[in-house]
Amino acid sequence: MPDVLVLVDHDGERVHKSTYELLTVARRLGDPAAVVVGTPGTAARLREPLARHGATTVHAAESTEADEFLATPAVEALELAVREVSPAAVLVSATTDGNEVAGRLAARLDGGLLTDAVDVDSSGVATQVVFGGSYTVRAQVTHGLPVIALRPGSCEPEERPVEAGERELALPPVDRAASARITARRAALAGDRPELTEATVVVSGGRGVAGADGFKVVEQLADALGGAVGASRAAVDAGYYPHQYQVGQTGKSVSPQLYIALGISGAIQHLAGMQTSKTIVAVNKDPEAPILDVADYAVVGDLFAVAPRLIQEVAVRREAG
Amino acid sequence: MHIVVLVKQVPDTAAERTLSEADHTLDRETADLVLDEINERATEEALTLKEAVGAEVTVVSMGPGTAIDAIRKVLAMGADRGLHICDDRLHGADAVTTAKTLAAAVRRLEDVDLVLAGNTTTDGQAGAVPAMVADLLGLPQLTHARELTVDAGRVRAERETENGEATLDAPLPALVSVTEKINEPRYPSFKGIMAAKKKPVETVDLDDLFPGVDDTGFLATRTHVVDAVPRPARAAGIRITDDGSAGRQLVGYLIAQKLV
Ligand SMILES: Cc1cc2nc3c(=O)[nH]c(=O)nc-3n(C[C@H](O)[C@H](O)[C@H](O)COP(=O)(O)OP(=O)(O)OC[C@H]3O[C@@H](n4cnc5c(N)ncnc54)[C@H](O)[C@@H]3O)c2cc1C
Ligand SMILES: Nc1ncnc2c1ncn2[C@@H]1O[C@H](COP(=O)(O)O)[C@@H](O)[C@H]1O
Numbered sequence: 001m002p003d004v005l006v007l008v009d010h011d012g013e014r015v016h017k018s019t020y021e022l023l024t025v026a027r028r029l030g031d032p033a034a035v036v037v038g039t040p041g042t043a044a045r046l047r048e049p050l051a052r053h054g055a056t057t058v059h060a061a062e063s064t065e066a067d068e069f070l071a072t073p074a075v076e077a078l079e080l081a082v083r084e085v086s087p088a089a090v091l092v093s094a095t096t097d098g099n100e101v102a103g104r105l106a107a108r109l110d111g112g113l114l115t116d117a118v119d120v121d122s123s124g125v126a127t128q129v130v131f132g133g134s135y136t137v138r139a140q141v142t143h144g145l146p147v148i149a150l151r152p153g154s155c156e157p158e159e160r161p162v163e164a165g166e167r168e169l170a171l172p173p174v175d176r177a178a179s180a181r182i183t184a185r186r187a188a189l190a191g192d193r194p195e196l197t198e199a200t201v202v203v204s205g206g207r208g209v210a211g212a213d214g215f216k217v218v219e220q221l222a223d224a225l226g227g228a229v230g231a232s233r234a235a236v237d238a239g240y241y242p243h244q245y246q247v248g249q250t251g252k253s254v255s256p257q258l259y260i261a262l263g264i265s266g267a268i269q270h271l272a273g274m275q276t277s278k279t280i281v282a283v284n285k286d287p288e289a290p291i292l293d294v295a296d297y298a299v300v301g302d303l304f305a306v307a308p309r310l311i312q313e314v315a316v317r318r319e320a321g
Numbered sequence: 322m323h324i325v326v327l328v329k330q331v332p333d334t335a336a337e338r339t340l341s342e343a344d345h346t347l348d349r350e351t352a353d354l355v356l357d358e359i360n361e362r363a364t365e366e367a368l369t370l371k372e373a374v375g376a377e378v379t380v381v382s383m384g385p386g387t388a389i390d391a392i393r394k395v396l397a398m399g400a401d402r403g404l405h406i407c408d409d410r411l412h413g414a415d416a417v418t419t420a421k422t423l424a425a426a427v428r429r430l431e432d433v434d435l436v437l438a439g440n441t442t443t444d445g446q447a448g449a450v451p452a453m454v455a456d457l458l459g460l461p462q463l464t465h466a467r468e469l470t471v472d473a474g475r476v477r478a479e480r481e482t483e484n485g486e487a488t489l490d491a492p493l494p495a496l497v498s499v500t501e502k503i504n505e506p507r508y509p510s511f512k513g514i515m516a517a518k519k520k521p522v523e524t525v526d527l528d529d530l531f532p533g534v535d536d537t538g539f540l541a542t543r544t545h546v547v548d549a550v551p552r553p554a555r556a557a558g559i560r561i562t563d564d565g566s567a568g569r570q571l572v573g574y575l576i577a578q579k580l581v
Contacts, residue, residue, distance in 0.1 A: 070480070070489060071452065071462060094447065096465060096482040103449025104456040107420050112543035115416070115447035125547055131444070135340055136550050143543040149447065177492055180461040180478075184488040196483060201580070225581065243467070243502055244483050249334060249443055250359070250501055252483060258580045269334055275555065279578055281571065287562075294555040297574050301563025309568025314581055317572060 002088035003057065004030040005081050007074060007101065008046060009093050012038060012067070015046050017198055018093040020053045020157030022150055027160065028122040030088045033057040035169070037077045038066050043166065051164035053157060057085075061169040071097065072179040073171060075104045080169045082109060082145065089124060089141075094149035095197065102149045112141030115149045118255070118276075132249055132272025152198045153255060194228050196245060201227030201258045202277070204247055206270075207234040208263020208284065208303060215241050217307045218262055224314045230254065230274075232264045248273035262303040266291025283307065322376040322471075324367045325427055326400065327438040327454070328360035330384050330391040334443050345546040346413045356391040359439030361398070361506035363499050366469060367437050368399045368507070374471070376434075377401050381426050383411065383419060389522065396517035397509030403522035404430070410527055415542040420453035425530040427458060435476065436496040440465045451498035461491035467502035 004026040009016040019034070026032035034055040036043040043060030050058055061077030078090060078101070090105060092098040094116050106113035117126035125140045126148055140146075196202065203225065205218035215229070222229045231241040233248055247254055249272040259277035264270060266282070266289055274280070275294055282295035283303045292298040299306055332352035340346065367378045380395040382388045383406040392403040406426055411418065427433055436458070441448030448465075455462035463469075466478035466489075476495045480487045481502065509517070527534050559574065561567055575581040 070464075070487070075456065095484070096448065097484065099447045099449045100452035100462070100464060103416060103420070103447075103453040106417050106543075107453040107456050110417065110543070113416050113449065114544060115449060129552070130340075130549075132334075134552060136552050137340075137345065138547040138549075139544050140547060141543060142545045143540060175459075178459045178461055180463045180489040180491040180495070182487050183490050185485065186487070187485040243500075244481060244485070250441070258575070272334070279580060280555070280558075281575075283567075292560065293557050295560075296555075296558035297571060298558065298560040299563055299567045299571060300560070301567050305565075306563055306567045306571070309565075310571055311568075313568050313572035314575075317576065317581060 002030040003033040003085045005078060005085070005087045005090045006032055006034050006055070007078060007090070007092040007098065008034050008036045008050065009095070009098070010036070010038065010042070010046055012042060013045065015049050016093070017157060018152035021152065021155050022091045022093060023050070023053045023055055024155055024158050025120050025150060026091055027054055028120065029124060031056045033059060033085065033087070035059045035061060035077055035081050037061045037074045039064055047164055047166065052159055052161050054160035054162055055164050056162050057165045057167055059167045059169050061171050063171045065174055066171065069174045069179045069181055071100050071104065072174055074101045075108070076171055077169055078105050079108060084169070087145070089146040089148060092149050094151045099149050102147045106147040109145055111145035111147045112143055113147050114139055114141065116253070117148050117150045118154045120148055120150065129276050132268070133275040151253070151255070152195070193222060194226070196228045196230055196252050197254055199228035200256050201225045202230050202247070202254050202256045203227050203260045203262065204230035204232065204264060205235055205241065205262045206232035206264030207238060209235060209240060212240045217304065220311050221260065221307050224311045225258070227256070227258070232270050261291050262307060264291055265289045266294065322370070322374060322434045323430070323432050324370060324376045324378045324435045324437060325430060325433050326360070326364050326367050326378060326380045326395065327423055327436065327451070328364070328380055328382045328391055328395055329357050329442050330354050330382065330388045331357045331442055331444045340549050344413060345549040354387055354390070356394045357439055357442050359441070359499070359501060360395070362501060362503050363437040363439050364395050364398050364400060365504045365506040366499055369504070370471060371399070379404060379430055381423065382406070383422055383426070392522055393517050394509065396520045397513040398507060399513060402520055405522055405524045406530065407524055408526040410539050411541060413541050415544055416449050416453060417543060418541050420450050420457055422530060423450070424454050424457035426525070427454070429530065434493045435471065436460065438496065438498040440498040440500050451496060455496035458496070460494055460496045462496055463489045463491060464498040465500050466497050467500045469497055469499070469503065
């Protein structure tokens with residue numbers, strides 16, 4: 001079977017769950033081979049969990065400057081790996097960084113790029129949801145190497161322990177005239193909450209939350225359900241919640257098992273980022289709010305009355321077992 | 322300084338967007354086309370720099386005949402000249418072809434110091450095109466910038482994504498894509514609109530950009546849409562009005578759905 005390259009998403013210590021999803025999908029197309037880009041020693045730390053999830057090879061692309069430059073080291077590493085193993089496809093997570101790396105790789109190799117896939121079958125046909133969830137498109141690469149960016153949360157990762165061989169990829173020194181250096185980083189403020197695009201539950205607040213203080217109730221409900229917090233653009237614009245949590249056409253696309261919208265009207269640009277969620281619950285005091293029409297469970301009411309009760313009830317049920 | 326702004330005309334998201342039955346590309350006949358909002362912000366950033374340090378601003382758009390309207394709008398805002406890439410062979414172009422074509426167009430312009438783009442279009446190529454153009458031109462990518470400073474031959478940007486924030490630094494020439502946080506775009510003035518009519522716009526096709534390209538061999542897309550199905554509208558579900566018991570009823574529903 002041909003190799004299928006998977007770009008590993010990690011923070012230096014831990015592999016992100018989306019990578020296990022990629023390995024799971026990669027198995028349908030060939031032998032999953034993980035590509036780790038990082039500072040020296042990273043691949044050795046990540047090898048065991050990668051092998052447990054089916055990576056037959058771990059390619060280590062390590063250098064001291066690998067995490068100092070935006071995207072370029074990952075693109076170089078994948079290009080080297082492609083030249084070495086001639087894979088059937090390259091899979092990356094459809095995050096902001098992943099999409100850019102995938103695009104640059106495809107541009108360099110004249111490959112076929114499929115972004116924002118939610119599924120890939122064994123013949124390489126990818127399912128994509130376009131125009132904010134109004135169409136399901138199935139597409140495949142007809143020319144060149146398939147480079148596919150898969151949305152985090154698209155499949156249930158499976159363990160498939162194997163012996164992983166290790167290979168080194170010699171990263172060339174970064175060309176400073178062609179790469180942006182990262183001089184400072186501030187991590188997202190998610191704390192212990194799951195990443196927005198990876199969470200199985202997302203609780204979002206809108207303008208109806210009426211202030212940064214009001215978002216406490218959104219956060220408490222998210223924490224009660226083990227979910228991530230999202231926000232509408234109106235809430236972000238008003239400064240209630242940071243920009244990186246915006247859900248919608250110009251924010252993140254999410255498709256969790258459960259999406260709870262609190263005080264969000266349901267503008268088409270907001271729906272674009274969440275209407276593929278499995279189950280949608282909405283609380284809005286305006287019975288005419290469009291979000292109520294797409295909700296599986298719609299509550300006409302005040303979020304400041306409903307959400308605290310819901311938090312209480314969840315706690316009671318949890319205790320009851 | 323010479324600044325190039327890449328702009329795209331997109332269907333108005335407030336209106337319904339459909340895919341054509343024939344080839345699954347965007348049905349432009351039925352769509353209301355507008356200059357993508359994010360590109361107004363990229364333009365604003367170019368014009369702010371022009372006012373601060375002096376610059377020539379060229380707007381580049383690849384698209385069918387109607388894209389001239391998007392170019393004119395940017396000229397009305399204050400850009401100096403336009404380049405319109407228009408060729409029927411680009412119908413249905415994928416991101417790779419789009420990036421290659423835009424890169425070829427930028428290469429054709431002289432002494433470009435800065436390329437500005439929107440971070441993602443509203444009609445969905447997932448925000449990869451600016452990074453791809455940067456790669457093809459051998460420029461550093463400073464993408465998803467919510468703040469930008471150009472000074473002494475270097476460019477610095479605050480990048481903001483779901484992974485948090487990062488400060489980026491690179492020498493010019495460079496490519497920057499902006500997020501909607503970066504500024505509030507100006508409106509074209511009446512004077513600007515009148516002046517735009519007289520500003521030069523060059524129209525080029527593939528033969529100009531890729532001498533020797535032949536009609537039959539040109540690869541507009543490396544992907545093929547097997548099928549495209551409109552997703553059924555979500556059926557309305559259960560609806561209750563809170564009488565104090567909504568929290569309890571809701572938790573019952575979530576338990577029944579195995580969501581709690
Ligand atoms: C090009 C473009 C891109 C955009 N991208 C996005 C995007 O990515 N994401 C996004 O979200 N929007 C986006 N928008 C904006 C979008 O059009 C809406 O303006 C926005 O989604 C509205 O946010 P909202 O629902 O929080 O606010 P509103 O529309 O003001 O709705 C607030 C709702 O809260 C309800 N409410 C108030 N108080 C309470 C209470 N105590 N209890 C219960 N309910 C209450 C009200 O009844 C109302 O329905 C975009 C717009 C454009 C033009
Ligand atoms: N056809 C095009 N013509 C000019 N610029 C484009 C075109 N397509 C994409 N771009 C630029 O790339 C940005 C992001 O596009 P995308 O990667 O398609 O989401 C846009 O905001 C534009 O600045």
